[in-house]
Amino acid sequence: MDGLLPDLEIVRKDFPILERTVADGRPLVYLDSANTSQKPQCVVDAMVDHLEHHNANVARAMHTLGAEATEAFEHSRDVVAGFLHARSRDEVVFTKNASEALNLVANTLAWADAPLGVGAGDRVVITEMEHHSNIVPWQLLTQRKGAELRWFGLTDDGHLDLSRIDELITPNTKVVALTWVSNMLGTVNPVAEIARRAHEVGALVVVDASQAAPQLPIDVQAIDADFLAFTGHKTVGPTGIGVLWGRLELLEQLPPFLGGGEMIETVTMETSTYAHPPHKFEAGTPPIVEAVGLGAALTYLSEIGLDAIHAHEQAITRYLLDGLAGVEGVTVLGPAEVAERGGAVSFEVAGVHPHDVAQLLDSRGVAVRAGHHCAKPAHRRFGVQSSTRASSYLYTTPEEIEAFIEALQYTKSYFKV
């Protein structure tokens, strides 16, 4: 099969969990990586090593361990900056996840003065395929400020409907927030093109890269975004760490998000002045060991190469789509063409509810997600309440896809459909 990682068997050995068995001794077939990815040994080791040998608080402990911990933490910021092709390491803010990163932007834009801030009569544009984490913060912002929330609809084949772009992105549009890759439909969106249109009217562009970061090379300068968020645990890193990247001049202009330790310059009882970005947005002790783990994770992905990972995902996803096409009663949601999508495939099985599909697949050792995948509006758009989603990653093999398809056939026979 063309496109697979040449060292797939070696890559798999990097992920110890893939060796375990489930469901009466069956090998684990993990197809829930869009939910959270598995972790390579080097990430586990980096975190354990940090806790065993270098643990201290960062940027405030005047001793050897404090210096080592700070260096490790800040080294991860350099790794992230490199991973995103950021102009400066100061553009990288550590958060606890992508949701917090997106909420940070939405909240500080609510608090910012004009012209940056969003106020009454302004417009925020999102899309119907967003994860709830890129919908709800903008609902809260627009509701609180008396601003207007609008969105791109979707075409029947799961793409953004760009036919009304000039009606949507208007001179009063202050923010255009969209996902790069849909977690439900898999669609890869033309973020650079939309950013260009948004910038023509002076709007800020916020990109949710939670599903893009694991599988596409990211260059924030090339797509010309203003803010970009992703989460560590989908990029083979740990939970509890996310990233907000923002253009430095914007981060400098935005007001602080959370107040507390480490985000200040000086504090009196009456008032405070604030640290420069990124620390201005990192109140309190940050997720230190999680940042160390994220640094190791992104280094690991970069060593394999995001282009190679993307090619692998494309090959596996094509095989998965072909396999599903051969199962009667299965309807795939989202683009049929693999080049237009990422490695998450949501589908329906006629006559079997997604919960029951997932339960039966689990009994055969196959882990998938069932439900609305935190994208209820996207499901509603396609007239479905929920779906089953199989999502691969750099460790997924063609044999696992075959096991999944076989388990799906078994599911259908179990429910007699």
Next chain:
Amino acid sequence: MTQQADLDAMYQEIILDHYKNPQHKGLREPYEAEVHHVNPTCGDEVTLRVHLSADGTVVEDVSYDAEGCSISQAAASVMTELVIGRSVADALKLHETFLELMQGKGTVEPDEDVLEDGVAFAGVAKFPARVKCALLSWMAWKDATARITSQGATPKETS
């Protein structure tokens, strides 16, 4: 028990029968309370109406419109079979008994004389992620009933 056996214990024929042929389904009148309950993690939904006798002591009718998995659909069907025609007090006791069964992690031995087709759900208790599926319509029924008995609601009919 193997996982396969656990699975077969959950997907009993009775459950699959109720799933394919749900009893008392559809929204009917009259009713004194209508509730809408959802399972936010998976999106399963039920809209459920309860009609009590004029003195509020007997469950005259329970009607519902639901979308969800086999367990949640079968549970709604079995629940209506169990509570319709019963006194509110007895139905609430049944709800408690079913709740104990579901929360028992597979250790509670159900009494078929009490729970009738409800005993088929004993196997669900071993799958923590599915317990809330089995309870969705029961919780909706209890909520609707509580609204009627606490507010002395009067029958609604749209004509």
